[in-house]
Amino acid sequence: MKLFSFLILLLMLLVPLKTYADDVWVVAVQGGIGPAVSDFVSREIESAQEAQAKLVVLKMDTPGGLDTSMREIIRAITTSSIPIATWVGPAGSRAASAGTYILYASHIAAMAPGTNLGAATPVSLTGSGGGKPDNPFEQEKEQPGKDESAAQDEDRDTGAQDAVKAETAMEKKVINDAAAYIVSLAKLHGRNEVWAERAVREAASLDAEEASKENVIDFLATDIDDLIRQADGRTVLINGLQQTLTLQNVAYVEREQDWRFKLLAVITNPNVAYILMLIGIYGLLLEFYNPGVGLPGVLGGICLLLAMYSLQLLPVSYAGLGLIILGIILMVAEAFSPSFGILGFGGIVAFVIGSVMLMDTEVPGYQIALPLIIGLTVTSALFTFVILSLLLKSRRKPVTTGVEMLAHDEGRVVSGFPGKGRVLVEGEIWQARCDAPLGIGQTVVIKRVDGLCLYVEAKEKE
Numbered sequence: 001m002k003l004f005s006f007l008i009l010l011l012m013l014l015v016p017l018k019t020y021a022d023d024v025w026v027v028a029v030q031g032g033i034g035p036a037v038s039d040f041v042s043r044e045i046e047s048a049q050e051a052q053a054k055l056v057v058l059k060m061d062t063p064g065g066l067d068t069s070m071r072e073i074i075r076a077i078t079t080s081s082i083p084i085a086t087w088v089g090p091a092g093s094r095a096a097s098a099g100t101y102i103l104y105a106s107h108i109a110a111m112a113p114g115t116n117l118g119a120a121t122p123v124s125l126t127g128s129g130g131g132k133p134d135n136p137f138e139q140e141k142e143q144p145g146k147d148e149s150a151a152q153d154e155d156r157d158t159g160a161q162d163a164v165k166a167e168t169a170m171e172k173k174v175i176n177d178a179a180a181y182i183v184s185l186a187k188l189h190g191r192n193e194v195w196a197e198r199a200v201r202e203a204a205s206l207d208a209e210e211a212s213k214e215n216v217i218d219f220l221a222t223d224i225d226d227l228i229r230q231a232d233g234r235t236v237l238i239n240g241l242q243q244t245l246t247l248q249n250v251a252y253v254e255r256e257q258d259w260r261f262k263l264l265a266v267i268t269n270p271n272v273a274y275i276l277m278l279i280g281i282y283g284l285l286l287e288f289y290n291p292g293v294g295l296p297g298v299l300g301g302i303c304l305l306l307a308m309y310s311l312q313l314l315p316v317s318y319a320g321l322g323l324i325i326l327g328i329i330l331m332v333a334e335a336f337s338p339s340f341g342i343l344g345f346g347g348i349v350a351f352v353i354g355s356v357m358l359m360d361t362e363v364p365g366y367q368i369a370l371p372l373i374i375g376l377t378v379t380s381a382l383f384t385f386v387i388l389s390l391l392l393k394s395r396r397k398p399v400t401t402g403v404e405m406l407a408h409d410e411g412r413v414v415s416g417f418p419g420k421g422r423v424l425v426e427g428e429i430w431q432a433r434c435d436a437p438l439g440i441g442q443t444v445v446i447k448r449v450d451g452l453c454l455y456v457e458a459k460e461k462e
Contacts, residue, residue, distance in 0.1 A: 021251035022054035026224060028257075029058050032365040033065025033098045035313040036264035038072040044255050045076045045084065054247060055231070057224060058086045058106065064097025066315060066363055067122070074105040074185070083107040083236050083245060087227050088115045088208070096120075100199055104185040107236040109217040110227050111208035117216070118205030120182060120196075122174050175200065189237060192216045224252070264313075270359050270368050273310040278376060280304025281328060282383060315361040323354025331381060344381070352377050407449055410459065413442045423456060432456045 025048045027041060041058065048056045077084045086103045088095045089112030095103050100120040103109045111117065179200040186196040192215045198204040211217045218234075221227035232247040266272055283300020290296075311321070330347030337343075355373040359366055411425035417438035422429050425446065432454040438444065444456040 021249045022247055023051065023253050024224075024228065024247070024250050025051075025053045025056045025253045025255055027056060027058050027255045029060045029062060029099075029102075031062060032363070033062055033069050033073070033102075034265075034366065035066070035069055035268045035310075036261050037065070038069035039264055040257060040261040041073050042076040045080050049081050053082060053253070054250075055228075055245065056080075056082065056084050057227065058084065058102070059224070060086055060088050060095050060099055060102070061093035062095060062097075062099040063365075064099060064119075064363060066361065066366065067098070068315070070098035070101055073102055077102070077105045077107075078188070079239070081239065083238060083243070085110065085227060085231060087221060087224060088112060088117060089221070089223065091115060096205075100196075101182055101185060103217065104182060104191060104196060105188070107189065107238060108227075108231050108234065109189075109191070110219055110221040110230070111211060111217050112222055113208050113220060115208045116205055117211060118199045119203045120178070120199040121201070121203040122178050190215075267306055267310040268313050270314060270366055271372055273307050273314065274355070274358065274368050274372070275376070276303045277307035277311070277324075278380070280307055281325075282380075285332070314366070315359065317357045317360035320354045320357030320360070323350045323357065325354075327351030327354060328380065348377060348381055351380060407446055409446050411444055411446065411454075411456065413438045413440050413444060415440065423454060425454070430454050434458075 025044065027044045029037060029041060031037070045056055084106050085108035086095070086106035087110045088099070088103065089110075091112050091114030093112065093115045095111075095115070095117040096119045098120075100117045103117060179197050182196045182200055183193050186193040195204065195206070195214050195216055206214065206216060208217075208220055212220050219230050221230060228247050228250055231245055233245065235242050235244045237243075267276065280300045280303035283296040283303060285300075287294075287297030287300060327347040327350035330343045330350060332347075334342075334344035334347065352373060355368060355377070356370075359368055361367075409425060411423040411430070411432075414422040414424050414429055416422055416432075417434050418436055419433065421432050421434065421438065423432040423444055424430075431452060432444075434444070434456050436458060438456075438458060443459040445459045446454050446456050448455045
């Protein structure tokens with residue numbers, strides 16, 4: 001018995017123990033940062049915390065995005081209980097505008113060689129030249145007697161000449177808020193605060209090598225494996241507590257974009273939301289003018305609800321939305337009461353201006369395409385002027401089918417009268433009513449129809 005127990009113990013010692021790997025989640029952040037991306041990244045960070053992942057790596061390549069979406073991602077990073085690393089890569093990628101803020105907010109910031117970051121000025125303030133004159137020929141003329149050293153001293157000035165100009169109080173508020181925000185993110189992890197402010201106020205940019213030298217990022221990493229090797233053993237600040245990363249036995253978990261992300265990515269496209277809104281409005285209009293069909297009303301209701309959901313996620317100008325609705329109302333009014341084109345022309349103008357103003361942002365990728373606006377404006381005008389006019393004309397035509405068409409028709413008395421009786425009309429016997437006495441076979445004229453009862457009177461002799 002002792003020998004048997006000894007063999008079992010020896011066998012247990014010889015069998016290798018199961019080793020548990022440290023899960024590292026890799027989440028791709030590509031393209032413009034909008035509602036779909038912020039929702040996806042926030043949910044992935046929350047899921048990683050529930051799964052007790054060791055690290056989340058945001059693999060970034062973005063030209064920027066919406067301020068609200070960027071702040072949602074940063075809020076998820078700064079409140080996370082596990083470390084978040086942002087890696088700008090592979091070579092050729094960038095973390096421009098909103099990507100720079102996210103990089104600064106991450107517990108570990110790394111870039112691949114051949115990448116860049118910066119240009120974090122709010123887009124609506126950058127204009128066409130980052131604060132410089134729009135006309136390249138309108139440069140300051142060289143003053144006579146100014147030597148090269150004086151010119152160099154001016155070039156080494158504080159950078160005010162390159163700063164983005166804020167001409168109104170609101171623009172100053174926006175740019176000061178953005179600068180304070182990115183500086184606060186830089187302080188979280190001890191990164192370069194001065195350059196962070198320059199990225200906002202001067203739209204400054206850096207390549208990966210310079211960013212590493214300037215302490216904008218933590219280190220350069222050629223790939224994610226290199227990032228893990230350099231991150232192993234580093235101490236990061238998570239929710240006010242210092243934590244040391246141990247990443248020895250790593251298993252990568254590539255997170256795929258789910259159906260919710262794909263659906264949000266489609267419907268939060270401003271062009272798609274714009275089309276859905278118009279389909280919804282016109283579908284309901286068709287159902288209103290031709291009740292009983294069902295399909296236009298059902299389809300219009302679904303499209304309108306989807307459009308409203310996507311528009312509340314996007315930076316919408318309610319003035320633009322109001323102008324679009326006003327334009328449609330005016331064009332419909334033109335179909336009801338022709339006013340020699342005044343209402344119709346005003347509706348078209350309001351529709352076009354409202355469509356251009358609908359998206360309250362200048363972020364690339366979040367504007368409605370001008371050809372789409374022109375095409376839908378023409379379609380809307382044709383819809384209201386042609387289709388609605390035809391529908392109204394068909395309503396004004398006399399009745400050609402149904403019981404109502406019996407009015408003013410002739411018939412012959414079968415029995416009864418005065419009071420209730422029966423008449424023969426077009427080969428059918430109907431219940432009828434007449435207060436005057438009528439003889440059998442006498443010709444009568446139907447005055448009106450009430451349900452299945454005909455009100456008749458004697459036909460006058462010619």
